[in-house]
Amino acid sequence: MDDKLSSPNQFKEQLNKFLKTDKQEIIKSLLDSNLTGRGGAGFPTGMKWDFCSKAKGDKKYVICNADEGDSGAFSDRYLLEDQPLKVIFGMILCGMVIGSDEGVLYIRGEYPKSIEAINGSINELKKLNLLGDNILGTDFSFDLGICIGQGAYICGEETALIASIEGRRAEVDVRPPFPVTEGLYKKPTVVNNVETLAAATGILINGPEKFAAIGNKKSAGTKLVCLDSFFNNPGVYEIDMGTPMKKIFNEIGGGYKEPVKAFQVGGPLGGVVPLSEIDNLNLDFQEFTAKGFMLGHASIVSIPKDFPMSEYIHHLFEFSAEESCGKCFPGRLGSYRGKEMFDQVKNKTAKIPLKLLNELLVTMQKGCLCALCGAIPTPIMNILKYFGDEMKNDMVKDN
Amino acid sequence: MSKNISNLSGRIGLKDNLFKQISENTLSDTPKDINEIAKEHNLGVSTLHGAESFYEFLRPSHREKKAFVCNGSACMCAGTQDKLKDTLKEKLGDDKVGEMFCLGHCYENNAFHYDGENYAGKDIEKIDQILNGEDIIQDKFFLKVLQLLVF
Known part of the structure; x- marks a missing residue:
């Protein structure tokens, strides 16, 4: 993250330049960069902006998904609080390209400083005619506001986020139709993650070649990786895709303060990677998926050696039971039944019925409407595979 | 519909x-x-x-509470939250402390939310000042750039 966009003057200079740039050139730049969504879903950003620009509609919207609820993740928080102009710039350019005059940042209520920082930036830009009506004296107008999340993790899912803003119950919707054709108020909408918008800004200002030159076609450019307090050097790092994970953990992270046995990567729905597998992985979306894990938003939660894995599984089921939107029954019932199973282990009233647990996990994976309850089996299956021995005394295999 | x-x-x-x-x-x-x-x-x-x-x-049950400790995976694994919760309960009352999932302070733990603000790390040591409504100085986290320049 260089310093080409941290002051309103730089903002004005760049915006002036881009207001005169052809929209197709902007879309081509993003397509050439191979940028994919940084929130976890990984859809090509250039394609998304392109589809939405071609969608028919008298009104379109740009939404920034700033509902970063994953534990271990604070990269969006960093961008919102320390580099808000990069995020806002990305939104304005998106608005220009797709033909939208209105956008909103949906920021979770658990991030009060982010809300304050973005509000401050929006007000400052409005005063300088860099937001609002007829920006810099041109025909282009773009208004920006904030929506404050009220404590629902599922609002990080784009259709639930849209439902939330509309004042509907924030339940996940079936796709298709996708938001690029039928989004907010059923109008064409681009929903992008905070980091995606900041990355788009960087690519457009510096040129797509530098980004595309790093990593490979499907996992290109750089990624913000969050290292937690178990590392000697915790914090947010911008790292080249393709970097070996052991380099990230040992050299950049400085190694661990105490013995660690596994890492949950990509939030509560992300895979649990045992320490032994770290040597075999690079920072690459496809590599993680191929091995049964998930890179997602690239947050790292370290699980220390003496932390009981059955307690960790309980935590995951409890989380999905609490945050489930309740719409689909595999999610609503499955997460709750899973939590009950591990409540019993915690209270020592019953053992884990392994066969039943596996059936439950497969049911949830195949039957859930979205990744909240649909992907929670991923880390749990990883734990059963790699740490089954640890829990064998708490398990009954035949039932 | x-x-x-x-x-x-x-x-x-x-x-x-x-x-x-x-x-x-x-x-x-x-x-x-x-x-x-x-x-x-x-x-x-x-x-x-x-x-x-x-x-x-x-929800009314949430709004009745005054402070919320982070119950995210990172703070949980770090083992800081039980003691934090006890300290806050001591100061505010047993029924006045709830939970919030991940406040984004996973690099320092000990995270909690009080009166519209997030606190973490060593902030709990200044809990009396915080409860008195005083502003406290909080640590900022850092970003290191790995390669010379991409964007």
């Missing part, structure tokens, strides 16, 4: 959107009956009630 509601909500628009109206109303000191808001916008009251009841922060 929801297409109709989306369109009706679209008439209200994004600036003063329906979600904002519902949440600001619930959180205000003198909330009006959501029946009134529903009538104003030609919506069924069940739609508004369904939305309002969805959110953790809008």
Whole structure:
């Protein structure tokens, strides 16, 4: 993250330049960069902006998904609080390209400083005619506001986020139709993650070649990786895709303060990677998926050696039971039944019925409407595979 | 059904959107009956009630509490939260401390939310100042850039 966009003057200079740039050139730049969504879903950003620009509609919207609820993740928080102009710039350019005059940042209520920082930036830009009506004296107008999340993790899912803003119950919707054709108020909408918008800004200002030159076609450019307090050097790092994970953990992270046995990567729905597998992985979306894990938003939660894995599984089921939107029954019932199973282990009233647990996990994976309850089996299956021995005394295999 | 509601909500628009109206109303000191808001916008009251009841922060059980400790995976693994919760319960009362999932301070743990602000790391040592309404200086986290320049 260089310093080409941290002051309103730089903002004005760049915006002036881009207001005169052809929209197709902007879309081509993003397509050439191979940028994919940084929130976890990984859809090509250039394609998304392109589809939405071609969608028919008298009104379109740009939404920034700033509902970063994953534990271990604070990269969006960093961008919102320390580099808000990069995020806002990305939104304005998106608005220009797709033909939208209105956008909103949906920021979770658990991030009060982010809300304050973005509000401050929006007000400052409005005063300088860099937001609002007829920006810099041109025909282009773009208004920006904030929506404050009220404590629902599922609002990080784009259709639930849209439902939330509309004042509907924030339940996940079936796709298709996708938001690029039928989004907010059923109008064409681009929903992008905070980091995606900041990355788009960087690519457009510096040129797509530098980004595309790093990593490979499907996992290109750089990624913000969050290292937690178990590392000697915790914090947010911008790292080249393709970097070996052991380099990230040992050299950049400085190694661990105490013995660690596994890492949950990509939030509560992300895979649990045992320490032994770290040597075999690079920072690459496809590599993680191929091995049964998930890179997602690239947050790292370290699980220390003496932390009981059955307690960790309980935590995951409890989380999905609490945050489930309740719409689909595999999610609503499955997460709750899973939590009950591990409540019993915690209270020592019953053992884990392994066969039943596996059936439950497969049911949830195949039957859930979205990744909240649909992907929670991923880390749990990883734990059963790699740490089954640890829990064998708490398990009954035949039932 | 929801297409109709989306369109009706679209008439209200994004600036003063329906979600904002519902949440600001619930959180205000003198909330009006959501029946009134529903009538104003030609919506069924069940739609508004369904939305309002969805959110953790809008529930009475949440609003009765004063402080919330982070119960995210990172803080949980770090083992800092039990002691933190006990300290806060001691100061505020057993029934006044709840939980919030991940406040984004995973690099330092000991995270909690009080009176609209997040605190973490060593901030709990200044808890008396915080409860007195004083501003405290908080540590900022850092970013290191790995390669010379990409963007």
